[in-house]
Amino acid sequence: MAERPYHHGNLRPELLAAAERTVRERGVQALSLRELARDVGVSHAAPRRHFPDRQALLDALAEAGFARLGEELRAAFDGAGEGFEDRLGAVAAAYVRFATEDAALLELMFAGKKHEESGVLHAAAERAFAVMLELIAEGQAQGALQPGDPERVGLVLFATIQGIAALVTGGIVAPEQVRELVDDAIERFIGGSHAARAA
């Protein structure tokens, strides 16, 4: 009957996986440490060995989320064509997809970045956003974007993409509109850069 061993052996990763699923399907507020323990088949206090409190679990989820987001952005970047516009479109689409499919997780990631101190989350976030900065630098090198501090130029672009995602998860725009909106934004972004250079 395959007696469950006293030591689970893989508890922390399984807790994280189950937690991520719950967060995606039912939101952060529905995540209960005790229910999680039941799902995985351990006692209600077992998770405490790996996460001192609930917030620690949420922070760990956020960190994993940044890692995954970074991978997906990187894959989009690498998988697109050579042109700046293609890459920008691919990365933007990847970000919006992540933000809409894992809206609660992204919220967690942003929220965690506020109160976390140790910097682990910040480091993970920076790795994830590094792709964005690369992209901007490339755009500037190709002359498709106005020169300047990449952080500053990129932030407006980032904000727009993030905002589109927020509008979708907020139910203000339909998912079918996303493509159109992202294309509009990119066109405007690049067009705006051209205009600024011309001025």
Next chain:
Amino acid sequence: MAERPYHHGNLRPELLAAAERTVRERGVQALSLRELARDVGVSHAAPRRHFPDRQALLDALAEAGFARLGEELRAAFDGAGEGFEDRLGAVAAAYVRFATEDAALLELMFAGKKHEESGVLHAAAERAFAVMLELIAEGQAQGALQPGDPERVGLVLFATIQGIAALVTGGIVAPEQVRELVDDAIERFIGGSHAARAA
């Protein structure tokens, strides 16, 4: 000693006011119906007469939030100069201010719009966003914005502003950068429109 009367007489508004304060200062997750009742000086079950459950209170908060947001956007619109760019700047600044000072409330407003059915929230949201649409229409009439469906043109602008606010509340950009970022975004938005018209 001013014996507290059996009937409070003004419970619902006071609950909402206290709740809004708690949400602003300590976030949504820190909002407890029982603590709220204690703060206002009623028994733990009294709030139930006005809000069937916790979510109902949150929805009411969201509705009030939309009303206030609408007023502030309207005031910014009316208080700015006649020019489109001035008004756009004022409204954008007002939105970002609301979104950063009442980040948790705005989150609540967006979240509530998802699951609420009766449409009360949707109506409140539409009233609040009406100012935005007016602004876009005016920009188009003045030729500062490219023509087209105001909803669609406005959405990209809205998304950008909302995204900037999200970046601030997420701790990714410092509050001091907001002004600069918003100005950048507006310049780009209008410049992008000009470029598109020129193309």
Next chain:
DNA sequence: GCAGCAATGTAGTCGTTGACAACAAAGATG
């Protein structure tokens, strides 16, 4: 190998919470 120690899981408890039911007081209406 094996003694002792650190790591990991269990059982029990406490205070708090949201939700609910039964009851009480105050107003409103005829």
Next chain:
DNA sequence: CATCTTTGTTGTCAACGACTACATTGCTGC
């Protein structure tokens, strides 16, 4: 002024997060 409705109170329940004490397992140095 009798009655009905609204609004508040008390009491209870199950679930939760956090904590403590204890049990089991695996690892490391001798």
